Amino acid sequence: MSATTTMAVEEPRYEFYYRENTWDNKRQVLTGSRCIDTFSEIPLVDISRIFSPKLEERKAVAQAITNVCQRVGFMYISNHGISQELVDKVFAMSAAFHAQLKEIKQECYTHNNKELRGWNEHSVNTPRGPVHGPRLKVRVAKKGSFLYSYEPDNDPVPPQLTAEQRAMCLGTYNQWPTKPDGFKETMLRYQRELLTLSRKLMQSIALGLGCEETYFDTHVTAPFVSIILQHYLPMHPDAEDPNSLGAHTDYETFTILNQDATGGLEVLNKNGIYIPAPYIPNTFVVNMGDFLERITNDKVVSTVHRVRNVSGRQRYSIPFFFSFNMDSDMGVIPSCASETNPAKYGPRNLFEFTKEMRARQKRKYTTGEKHGIDAN
Numbered sequence: 001m002s003a004t005t006t007m008a009v010e011e012p013r014y015e016f017y018y019r020e021n022t023w024d025n026k027r028q029v030l031t032g033s034r035c036i037d038t039f040s041e042i043p044l045v046d047i048s049r050i051f052s053p054k055l056e057e058r059k060a061v062a063q064a065i066t067n068v069c070q071r072v073g074f075m076y077i078s079n080h081g082i083s084q085e086l087v088d089k090v091f092a093m094s095a096a097f098h099a100q101l102k103e104i105k106q107e108c109y110t111h112n113n114k115e116l117r118g119w120n121e122h123s124v125n126t127p128r129g130p131v132h133g134p135r136l137k138v139r140v141a142k143k144g145s146f147l148y149s150y151e152p153d154n155d156p157v158p159p160q161l162t163a164e165q166r167a168m169c170l171g172t173y174n175q176w177p178t179k180p181d182g183f184k185e186t187m188l189r190y191q192r193e194l195l196t197l198s199r200k201l202m203q204s205i206a207l208g209l210g211c212e213e214t215y216f217d218t219h220v221t222a223p224f225v226s227i228i229l230q231h232y233l234p235m236h237p238d239a240e241d242p243n244s245l246g247a248h249t250d251y252e253t254f255t256i257l258n259q260d261a262t263g264g265l266e267v268l269n270k271n272g273i274y275i276p277a278p279y280i281p282n283t284f285v286v287n288m289g290d291f292l293e294r295i296t297n298d299k300v301v302s303t304v305h306r307v308r309n310v311s312g313r314q315r316y317s318i319p320f321f322f323s324f325n326m327d328s329d330m331g332v333i334p335s336c337a338s339e340t341n342p343a344k345y346g347p348r349n350l351f352e353f354t355k356e357m358r359a360r361q362k363r364k365y366t367t368g369e370k371h372g373i374d375a376n
């Protein structure tokens, strides 16, 4: 009788995630003998030199940023120039807004709005009843979010726009609550200051990718920007889905995220391990989005992430999503393509890129269809 050796065949493992409003995206993660050397923490980059008058210094930080963008797609930035006084004020306003009665927040309900700007609440199923008997699916709230977008008249460098371009700025549809006092002014100041920082970061990314520093400047004069004041409730112990915000990628160029000290943000590495991205004082988290991945021919990575608020406390965060002008046609950047690595994608603008997604979001609200995920 001859002995037979059975080779165990490792099944590929996939992580399913949400991208451009669809759930059927999957990314293979590497397990067992397939594991590779990947990140196990989120790097921190001191960006003070992006403001340096010396090109050499700006190039050095650009290189550091771009290396992280390619390897991890997520980083902490320190010395970003945004004052702690403003950050504290924005968080305090967000907490005061979310603490109001639902009936008051509903005055700026996204459902009332053509472009879905405003407040909304997301919920989760919590099966109740005997384990072996009929189970009731009770929905409980897990997250509230207030969404506002770019207002061209509030830009530190107000752009010249045609009526058509102005209509593409979703901030035209912002809904502002009357309370708390000073809410709109604070949120617009935050938008202004982060716009300036984002344009500077965009120049740094251009340099790091081997382009002229000003390569993207004309494409960010009236950028597609959205800001969400996220308010995560403590996750219900019986919640059917443990995610406060399901695994997803962001679809814009990059996101500047401000989080409180609660924790819960997790970033997927190539080996399928979710790496925590806890709060680090005086830093922001910056992650790259799908549109930048596309125009860099996949050189920069848009990394999957999720939020699980298992702290038992409320959590607040503020993602600032930054992208190009809605009507800027962007192809693969010449320095990211070559004869041996031709451009994989043709030119596309944000308006086209997000059209189907925005239509789906509207369908979801008008038909009450549930995707079980919170769109950005």
Ligand SMILES: O=C(O)CCC(=O)C(=O)O
Binding pocket: 228, 230, 245, 250, 257, 259, 265, 305, 307, 317, 318, 319, 376
């Ligand atoms: O709340 C967080 O920490 C992350 C939020 C996020 O990923 C998003 O809104 O896209």
Ligand SMILES: [Fe+2]
Binding pocket: 248, 249, 250, 255, 305, 319
């Ligand atoms: Fe995100």
